[in-house]
Amino acid sequence: xxxxxxxxxxxxxxxxxxxxxxxxxxxxxxxxxxxxxxxxxxxxxxxxxxxxxxxxxxxxxxxxxxxxxxxxxxxxxxxxxxxxxxxxxxxxxxxxxxxxxxxxxxxxxxxxxxxxxxxxxxxxxxx
Amino acid sequence: xxxxxxxxxxxxxxxxxxxxxxxxxxxxxxxxxxxxxxxxxxxxxxxxxxxxxxxxxxxxxxxxxxxxxxxxxxxxxxxxxxxxxxxxxxxxxxxxxxxxxxxxxxx
Numbered sequence: 471x472x473x474x475x476x477x478x479x480x481x482x483x484x485x486x487x488x489x490x491x492x493x494x495x496x497x498x499x500x501x502x503x504x505x506x507x508x509x510x511x512x513x514x515x516x517x518x519x520x521x522x523x524x525x526x527x528x529x530x531x532x533x534x535x536x537x538x539x540x541x542x543x544x545x546x547x548x549x550x551x552x553x554x555x556x557x558x559x560x561x562x563x564x565x566x567x568x569x570x571x572x573x574x575x576x577x578x579x580x581x582x583x584x585x586x587x588x589x590x591x592x593x594x595x596x597x
Numbered sequence: 598x599x600x601x602x603x604x605x606x607x608x609x610x611x612x613x614x615x616x617x618x619x620x621x622x623x624x625x626x627x628x629x630x631x632x633x634x635x636x637x638x639x640x641x642x643x644x645x646x647x648x649x650x651x652x653x654x655x656x657x658x659x660x661x662x663x664x665x666x667x668x669x670x671x672x673x674x675x676x677x678x679x680x681x682x683x684x685x686x687x688x689x690x691x692x693x694x695x696x697x698x699x700x701x702x703x704x
Binding site: 515565570571582588589590 | 691
């Protein structure tokens with residue numbers, strides 16, 4: 471069974487840092503791109519960041535560019551999101567999600583959708 | 598950045614109805630569009646990718662069409678379990694973006 475389990479969320483003061491982790495199982499992690507998506511309370515979905523299967527292609531939302539860093543460890547089957555200089559507007563439920571097509575099917579650094587999602591981890595930025 | 602505009606933002610329909618949701622992109626995105634269904638307290642569920650490819654396990658009453666800048670999600674014969682909020686997402690180029698969502702209510 472494919473599973474994604476996020477951890478690392480919590481309450482943090484503005485300006486501080488937090489590192490989210492996503493442990494995966496049930497598929498060949500190194501063959502898939504991965505994503506982070508967040509949802510603020512009562513709001514819609516917001517894409518945060520994407521990393522390709524080999525970390526060769528990385529993208530960020532404008533709202534987090536320069537403050538957040540996505541990374542992955544294909545040996546440990548884990549995805550990470552380092553969040554620095556946190557702001558109140560970063561308060562949200564953060565999901566990690568798996569790209570639907572593997573690198574052999576999708577082509578070089580192409581993305582098609584997020585077919586498996588974790589349960590999410592909550593980040594609250596408040597003094 | 599590519600903006601996605603969904604319409605309507607809310608719709609109420611009866612069981613058995615056919616409903617359509619439109620997603621318009623501010624610039625061409627080929628067929629790099631996905632549709633998701635979200636229900637309260639649950640993670641989003643992928644319905645359609647590549648604009649028209651039905652994700653495995655998704656009922657065939659869901660279908661997607663379009664390319665370029667205009668896309669449509671159709672739910673044929675609406676079922677009670679189809680309530681929720683539907684989002685489109687473009688994956689053509691960074692930053693990847695979601696539409697604002699369409700809340701579907703069952704009358």
